[in-house]
Amino acid sequence: MxxxxxxxxxxxxxxxxxxxxxxxxxxxxxxxxxxxxxxxxxxxxxxxxxxxxxxxxxxxxxxxxxxxxxxxxxxxxAGGALFPPAGPSRWTALNEQSIADGILDAALLIRYELTARDASERSVAWMDGQEAKIRSALAALDDRARGFADRVDIGTISIACALGYLDLRFTELGWKQEYPDLAAWFTSFAAHPAMEATKPPAA
The missing domain is CATH 3.40.30.10 (Glutaredoxin)
Structure with missing residues (x-):
């Protein structure tokens, strides 16, 4: 492949x-x-x-x-390990993936606004709207973070990759201070070998 x-x-x-x-x-x-x-x-x-x-x-x-x-x-x-079988656990993991991907979609739209458009063409209202989506998603995940426990599936991997991208490109958000339960979970999950092996270079 x-x-x-x-x-x-x-x-x-x-x-x-x-x-x-x-x-x-x-x-x-x-x-x-x-x-x-x-x-x-x-x-x-x-x-x-x-x-x-x-x-x-x-x-x-x-x-x-x-x-x-x-x-x-x-x-x-690989025979199925990261996507739970049909049932509540599957919908939970898929919904978490969707929220994480939504964070990334909004973050990338801000990133593109800043890097692919001339300054005169940028919309502050557009970027503020995308940031609001990120913050509401983070708040929802913070409420759930203690329930993530030691799960390693498509939901938790997706969330960790989204949070890692915020650390890479949006340090000014200061999300770890605002969402402490999510930050504590991420600190632990980021030490997983798969996350360590795929950590991007410093921006």
Missing amino acids: KLFHSHFSPFARKVMACAHVLGLVDRIELLPSAAHPVKRDGTILAHHPMAQVPTLLDDEGHALADSRVICEYLDAR
Whole structure:
């Protein structure tokens, strides 16, 4: 398998963290990428119409994009470990993944506003709206954090990757002071070998 990858992409990190937990990391070759919200990477585009990171090429060369799809594909290949079976636990984990991905979607929209637009084109109201989404999601996760315990599944991995991205790109949020239960859980989970192995370089 091959993965179009960026060390700074939190969604690519989620895929690789899952691969580490599932014991598949040695079967994935990392491919460089130049994905951009405006200037798409033609190399990725040749394989998938969204030209996004992460995009996985399976052993037959078929392309899968979107971290949610790729993570579930890897989980299926490994016999299933990170996605709970049908029932309440599955919906909990999938909902946590959705909240974490929502944090990242909002954070990346702010990031793109700051890096892909000229200063004269930026909208403070737009960025404030995205930050409000991040904060409401963090508050909801803080309420649940004590219940995460030692779970390692698609929900907790997704949350940890989202929080790691906030630490990387949005230190000014100061989220650890505002959401102490979530911060305490993250400090513990960040020491997991899969998280250590996929930690991005310093920004």
